[in-house]
Amino acid sequence: MIFGFAATTVVVGIAATVVKPCHRRFRGYGWQAKRDEIIYDLLSGVAIVPFGVIALSVFQPSLVEHVKDDPVLLAVAGIIGLIYVIADLIKKPPPPPSAN
Numbered sequence: 485m486i487f488g489f490a491a492t493t494v495v496v497g498i499a500a501t502v503v504k505p506c507h508r509r510f511r512g513y514g515w516q517a518k519r520d521e522i523i524y525d526l527l528s529g530v531a532i533v534p535f536g537v538i539a540l541s542v543f544q545p546s547l548v549e550h551v552k553d554d555p556v557l558l559a560v561a562g563i564i565g566l567i568y569v570i571a572d573l574i575k576k577p578p579p580p581p582s583a584n
Contacts, residue, residue: 489550493533493557500529527564534561 504525505517534557541547551558 488553489533489537490554490557493530496533497526497530500532501525504528530557531561531564534558535565 501522504521505515508517509515534551537547537550538558541551
């Protein structure tokens with residue numbers, strides 16, 4: 485990797501906080517972003533690198549060493565993933581289709 489595992493994770497997290505508002509703007513939602521959305525985007529970006537390295541380690545086992553070098557970032561990604569899964573499980577289901 486060009487940077488270390490931790491530096492790459494932080495750079496991708498910060499990039500997500502810049503790219504996502506631009507994406508929202510071009511989708512017609514305007515430039516306004518709430519603090520919660522910015523935090524959500526940062527956490528999503530921080531989780532990308534550890535999850536990607538874990539997935540790619542199937543094809544190149546030496547990548548596992550990068551994850552072992554910084555277990556804190558792996559734990560953060562795991563907690564973020566756990567929060568997303570739990571939030572998805574407890575979210576309100578869409579209304580059933582109406583029978584016409």
